[in-house]
Amino acid sequence: MVINEIRLNEDSRRIQKAVQQPQQGQWTNWDNALQKSLTWNEIWHMAPLRISFLIRSVYDLLPSNANLVRWGKKEDPTCPLCQGRQTTEHVLSSCRIALSQGRYTWRHNRVLQELAAVISTAKGETTLPNTNALIFTTEGGAKSWHGRPVRTTNQIKCLLDGCDDWDVSADLPEWDSHPSIIKETRLRPDIMIHSDSTQQLIMVELTVPYENRMEEAHTYKREKYMNLTKE
Structure with missing residues (x-):
């Protein structure tokens, strides 16, 4: 407990000092970024110019x-x-x-293309339900599979598990257009994953903000698609 208290005090003092430094304290803008643990092997195989750019961009x-x-x-x-x-x-x-x-749009779309390609590949690796055993949830009842209890021998490992007719569409010229239920609205989520058999729609929205505006961008996008999600 003493060690933890000392560590907390030192971290707080370090952050207070860093915030006052215009360049050395730039990393404090990344508080809302998802943490990624890099191994030495990953760093070793990165291109030197990429590592240099990443480090220098963090510290301006x-x-x-x-x-x-x-x-x-x-x-x-x-x-x-x-x-x-x-x-x-x-x-x-x-x-x-x-x-x-369109320079920022170009960057956004390059990231979106990568995401759409990975999701399109993942849809072919989903697990279908097997009616031989029950799965239980922490809510105290049988696991609800699209609104009804099911029997299955396969644990759900992926959001896409459960059916094999997922269709992926992306708001990109070279990809299929969104389903009609979305096209009827004025909104265009970046990626739509939909299944006719289970009547499910999954929206994926990509934002590429500057680090100190991550929370602001996240709130904006959630509010933008809130009504569409309810509908």
Whole structure:
């Protein structure tokens, strides 16, 4: 208990100091990011330029015009596209000209393509129910399979387990369009996973915000699709 209390106090003191430092404290903006544990083997096989970019972007050490001015390498901190102050955040997510030119949309769609491809592959690896044994939940009753108790010998390992007619559509030109029940609305979730046999729809929405706006972007997207989810 004493060790834990000391550790908590030291962590709190460290964070308070880091927040006051404009560059060394940049990592505090990542509080809402999902934590990923990297192994030395993964780091070893990363391209050196990628590791360098990731580390320097976390601490705002990339050669943006604002940083070049601060380092005495340049006199003008403005963005050549929109004439705003060119910081790392500005380049990656805040330039209105880059937004109008579709640069951020291009980045978003490249990530979306990867997600859609992985989900499309996963739908072919689902487990179908087997009516030989009962599965129980922590709620005290038989596991509800799409609203009814079922017998199965296979534990549910994946959200897609349970049927083999999942259809994946994505809000991308080269992918199939969303089902009619979604097309009737004005909203276009990034990915729709739907099953005719079980009458299920799963919406996947991707956001690529700057690190200090993760929570804001998450709240915005949840509210945007709240009514569609209820309907």
